[in-house]
Amino acid sequence: MILIEGGTRGAQALISGDLPMIGMAGQAVISARARGADLVVVAGVVNKMNYIFVGAPSVKTPEDLKGKRIAISQIGTASYHAVILALKQWRLDARRDRITILQVGTQAARVASLNSGGTDAIIVNPGLTTAMKQRGYNIIADFSEMPLPYPQQVMATRERFLKSEPDVAERLLKAFVAGNTFTLDPKNKNRVKAALAKYLRLGSVDKAEEQYQSALPVLPKKPYVDVAGITSMIEFLAESDPSVAKIKPEQVINHAIMKKLDESGFIEHPFGK
Numbered sequence: 001m002i003l004i005e006g007g008t009r010g011a012q013a014l015i016s017g018d019l020p021m022i023g024m025a026g027q028a029v030i031s032a033r034a035r036g037a038d039l040v041v042v043a044g045v046v047n048k049m050n051y052i053f054v055g056a057p058s059v060k061t062p063e064d065l066k067g068k069r070i071a072i073s074q075i076g077t078a079s080y081h082a083v084i085l086a087l088k089q090w091r092l093d094a095r096r097d098r099i100t101i102l103q104v105g106t107q108a109a110r111v112a113s114l115n116s117g118g119t120d121a122i123i124v125n126p127g128l129t130t131a132m133k134q135r136g137y138n139i140i141a142d143f144s145e146m147p148l149p150y151p152q153q154v155m156a157t158r159e160r161f162l163k164s165e166p167d168v169a170e171r172l173l174k175a176f177v178a179g180n181t182f183t184l185d186p187k188n189k190n191r192v193k194a195a196l197a198k199y200l201r202l203g204s205v206d207k208a209e210e211q212y213q214s215a216l217p218v219l220p221k222k223p224y225v226d227v228a229g230i231t232s233m234i235e236f237l238a239e240s241d242p243s244v245a246k247i248k249p250e251q252v253i254n255h256a257i258m259k260k261l262d263e264s265g266f267i268e269h270p271f272g273k
Contacts, residue, residue: 008076010156014039020161021172025078026151026225026252027233033252034243038159040254043173045153045180047226049143050218051082052129055121056114060138062090066097068120071104071113078152079123085148085236086141127200127211144218149229152218162254173257178270180223184216222267225253 004010007025011032014022021042029039059068065087072079083101087094094101102119104110110122114137121140124132129139155176162169183192189212196208230249238245261267 007078008074011037011039014156014158017158020165020168021155021157023153023176024156025081026154026156026230027078027081027237028076029154029156030230030234030237030244030247030252031076031241034237034241034247039156039252040159040162041151041154041156041225041230041252042162042169042254042256043155043176043223043258044151044220044225044229045155045176045223046218047149047151047220047229048218049078049082049085049146049148049150049152050126050214051079051123051143052126052132053082053086053121053140053143054114054124054128054132055138055140056117056119057136057138059121059140062086062092062140065090065092065099065121065140067099069100069102069118071102071110071119071122073105073107073110074103075101078150081150081233081236082123082143085150086143086146089146089148125211126214129214130210144214149226149232151225151229151233154225155223159254162256170257170260174261174266174270177223177258177261177267180219181221181267181270184219184221222258222262224255224258227253 004013007028010022010024011028013019015032015037023045026041029041032039055064059065070083072083104113107124110124113119114122126142132139157169182188193205193208193212196211197205200211202208227249230252234244234247
């Protein structure tokens with residue numbers, strides 16, 4: 001597996017042919033599609049925003065964000081769109097309300113910027129809720145509780161790859177689906193937590209409990225792409241990028257393999273009955 005920070009870079013890796021398939025945010029796929037790339041989403045990993053909005057001790061409510069600095073990964077990524085959509089939901093405007101959005105980078109870098117006073121609020125994974133509260137920070141919002149359908153994480157690839165390597169594409173999706181089903185099965189909790197602790201470098205399995213609990217509500221049992229989320233993202237992107245307005249959800253979504261796996265019973269029983 002290769003970690004690529006940010007959906008924009010992920011789309012570039014797909015277009016260049018460096019990767020056959022990647023888990024990434026959906027907006028980069030839509031933007032690339034509007035510019036002629038043959039990118040499509042073939043599965044929905046997380047169909048709603050899975051972030052928390054964390055404020056410094058002085059930032060307790062959305063209103064307190066006026067005149068403040070908010071740290072994101074980079075412009076065009078899911079963290080950026082999360083901030084913009086949240087501000088819109090709260091009837092705030094970055095320009096009018098003098099809110100500065102800073103491109104800081106990784107989640108660790110965003111936390112460090114808040115700790116150092118370089119920013120006043122950050123967007124991070126909900127698995128950090130307890131740690132943020134213990135440091136005296138405020139949880140301004142839990143995005144998973146907001147009425148915002150959103151393609152936070154999808155499995156994306158190229159149409160060319162689906163046509164040239166259909167067997168490989170299906171096997172890649174089978175692996176993802178099996179992992180998703182395994183994660184959602186309560187009897188696998190300890191093994192899932194062990195994997196989280198390892199790859200998140202948490203130090204111990206016990207420390208993975210919060211990350212585990214925060215993931216369960218946002219993982220779909222049948223990981224189809226949410227059409228409403230893609231539609232909403234197209235409408236949002238079209239506000240600042242007219243070329244996106246011509247894109248239809250059916251141009252972006254390809255459920256052929258997912259439907260095949262669903263109809264065969266593989267999604268519910270990837271390891272056999």
